[in-house]
Amino acid sequence: MLDGLGLLLGGITHFLTPLSLFNIAWATLLGIVIGALPGLTATMGVALLVTLTYKMAPDQAILCLMCIYSGAIYGGSRTAILLAIPGTPASAATTLDGHPLALQGKAGLAMGLATTSSALGTIIGIIALALIAPLLAEAALKFGTYEFFWLALFGVVISGQLTAMDDPLKGYIAGILGLMVAMVGMETLHAHQRFTFGISALGGGVDLIPAMVGAFGLAEILGVMKRTVHARIVSSGDRVVPKFNEILKYWRTTLRSGIIGTFVGIVPGVGEDVGAWASYAAAKRSSKEANLFGKGSQEGLIAAETGNSAVVPGAMIPTLTLALPGSAAAAVLIAAMFIHGIRPGPLLMTESPEVLYQIVAVLLFSTLAILIFGLTLTKPLLTVLAVPRERLMAVVYVLCVVGSFAITQRMFDIYVMVFFGIAGFILREMKFPMAPLVLGIILGDLLDLNLRRGLMLTNGDPTPFFTRPISAVICLIIVFTILMSIPAVSKRVKAVLGRGKKEEIPKQA
Amino acid sequence: MTTPDDADQTAGDEHSPAMIRADLLAALALIILAVAMLYGSWTMDRLELRRIQPLTAPGLVPGLLSAALLVCGLILAIRSMRLPAPGGWTSLGAAITSGPARRVGVVLLLALTYTLGLVGLLPFWLATGLFVFAFILVFETWLAEPRRSLLQSAPWAIGIAVATAAIVTFVFERAFLVRLP
Structure with missing residues (x-):
């Protein structure tokens, strides 16, 4: 424990240099701007910035990317409140109450509360990150080949299930497609080339960064340019800095949303949007003023913003300790860490324990920056929202091209970007979620290698996959998740549970 | 999560006729992909010359994945065909030419x-x-x-x-x- 505190202090002081503080300031501000611009998402921002931070020292590069990530998740709230368009998918729940508040002339209050709730949500997540990650890393040291196979499968299945709530089948399909993409190229057990069709560039497999730039960049550009709607900005001159009692009035909601958000973050591949919706729904269910939700409830706004911001540090927990990305943006961060020679996973805490605490420190600093920028830069951020998307998207596409080209300097990566952009757009239009796809690409190798390595160790006997305790538990969860997503099964289970409840009620009366 | 202005402009919501029909096309594409990949995995070099454990052949996981995709694709196709979708093809066509x-x-x-x-x-x-x-x-x-x-x-x-x-x-x-x- 004391060790941890020492390392945390070390992490904080490590970044108390002028260069680091400067990087924190610009990266967080850029993140907020990216988040505020509709059509630019956190994942896209992080993916594009990997190129720009390529030549930096590893700690500074990760610092910039983390600041952009958390800044963008916050920045989307600005657009949600003033334009009723979520700046990033994470702020979709924020629009429900943020925009009505703005229409009532309380835009300033809404922006202020969104800022403070985001900060509080991140802090709850940071505490969880600092406490849980070391424990999980220690537990993960016991994980072997068999467990990692199930974990990879679990990540894809749960992400498919939760990111496509109303149609898990499409989530699973997206996950399988992602895993299939990962099968292309040289496999690591016997160094055999799979599905390369004689194209030498495919030998190394499909790189994650160009694929992500396509799926979250070009696909997003196509989605934005498809629409012709123009939103009007609501402006108002009321006070932005909220009073203490306004922040603390709903402290239960803040705490609950923070914990829900962190938990959603820990679940692999389930990101900020789900965190916001889950905590919004929970707040509505337990609120005394549930009828105000959707009509400008401050509590609803707080729940949504705390929930989505808590996901960011929460997502870093499995990302750092298991190399299982907690969200789509975290998947890009894993790729970026590998580029910079940091290897996330169970060994991180033994190899370089300072990385975890440096990330905790970065998140603390970026929260502080979000508070300062969010409460002071109201007017300049308004001008950002007025940028016409016709002009913006042209420039963004140029960045997509350069961003996917620059890391390995191959034209092939640009083609990969274009392919994933078009495929991603079509899949998105047909309501296939993107997160399981991305998770599949990053976890495919882990799944493939560990399944076959396990079979090699036992000389073809699959029993350890089912008999080792941790493996058995994860396997059961996967089977249960898939079964529950089949409508016929879940209906029957619910009916059985429902009958149990009905029988209990008379007893209580 | 869809934004409010998204919903009315895309090919349709979850169970709109156009989306049900679009699902059928997607399912067909997925089934073709799955079958092609299954064939590719089955005929992939099993490295018998190198005397590896047969179950660790490179084609194992791609094969399992394509089988899973085949199952999902079939379910999607059957579901799409069983759901009633009045005017689905026309509104899908309209969405594509809109x-x-x-x-x-x-x-x-x-x-x-x-x-x-x-x-x-x-x-x-x-x-x-x-x-x-x-x-x-x-x-x-x-x-x-x-x-x-x-x-x-x-x-x-x-x-x-x-x-x-x-x-x-x-x-x-x-x-x-x-x-x-």
Whole structure:
């Protein structure tokens, strides 16, 4: 424990240099701007910035990317409140109450509360990150080949299930497609080339960064340019800095949303949007003023913003300790860490324990920056929202091209970007979620290698996959998740549970 | 999660007739992909010469995955065929030929001409400038509501095109020492 505190202090002081503080300031501000611009998402921002931070020292590069990530998740709230368009998918729940508040002339209050709730949500997540990650890393040291196979499968299945709530089948399909993409190229057990069709560039497999730039960049550009709607900005001159009692009035909601958000973050591949919706729904269910939700409830706004911001540090927990990305943006961060020679996973805490605490420190600093920028830069951020998307998207596409080209300097990566952009757009239009796809690409190798390595160790006997305790538990969860997503099964289970409840009620009366 | 203005403009919601029919097409594509990959995995070299454990053959996981995709594709196809979708094909056709679809087509046309045609043929800065200029002009004076006049739009388009081309080229070639295509 004391060790941890020492390392945390070390992490904080490590970044108390002028260069680091400067990087924190610009990266967080850029993140907020990216988040505020509709059509630019956190994942896209992080993916594009990997190129720009390529030549930096590893700690500074990760610092910039983390600041952009958390800044963008916050920045989307600005657009949600003033334009009723979520700046990033994470702020979709924020629009429900943020925009009505703005229409009532309380835009300033809404922006202020969104800022403070985001900060509080991140802090709850940071505490969880600092406490849980070391424990999980220690537990993960016991994980072997068999467990990692199930974990990879679990990540894809749960992400498919939760990111496509109303149609898990499409989530699973997206996950399988992602895993299939990962099968292309040289496999690591016997160094055999799979599905390369004689194209030498495919030998190394499909790189994650160009694929992500396509799926979250070009696909997003196509989605934005498809629409012709123009939103009007609501402006108002009321006070932005909220009073203490306004922040603390709903402290239960803040705490609950923070914990829900962190938990959603820990679940692999389930990101900020789900965190916001889950905590919004929970707040509505337990609120005394549930009828105000959707009509400008401050509590609803707080729940949504705390929930989505808590996901960011929460997502870093499995990302750092298991190399299982907690969200789509975290998947890009894993790729970026590998580029910079940091290897996330169970060994991180033994190899370089300072990385975890440096990330905790970065998140603390970026929260502080979000508070300062969010409460002071109201007017300049308004001008950002007025940028016409016709002009913006042209420039963004140029960045997509350069961003996917620059890391390995191959034209092939640009083609990969274009392919994933078009495929991603079509899949998105047909309501296939993107997160399981991305998770599949990053976890495919882990799944493939560990399944076959396990079979090699036992000389073809699959029993350890089912008999080792941790493996058995994860396997059961996967089977249960898939079964529950089949409508016929879940209906029957619910009916059985429902009958149990009905029988209990008379007893209580 | 869809945004409010998304829902009414896409091919449709979760169970709209158009979406049900679109699912059928997607399912067919997925089934074809799955069968092709299953065949590829089955015929993949099992490295018997190297005397590896047969269950660790490189084709194992791709094979399992394509089988899983085949099952999912079949379920999607059966579900799509069983759900009633009155006028599904016509409204799907309408969605594909609608205004939004045309805008997407134009973006793709511009983007593909730029990336697959101009880049590599022209110097990167020139290709970029041309693309940005054309993109802004097309979407401000032709595919916009209300349209802007050429005189209003052109100065902006030229300005942004020159600035983007200059800054991107400068930053990447000088600061990051990337040899642009």
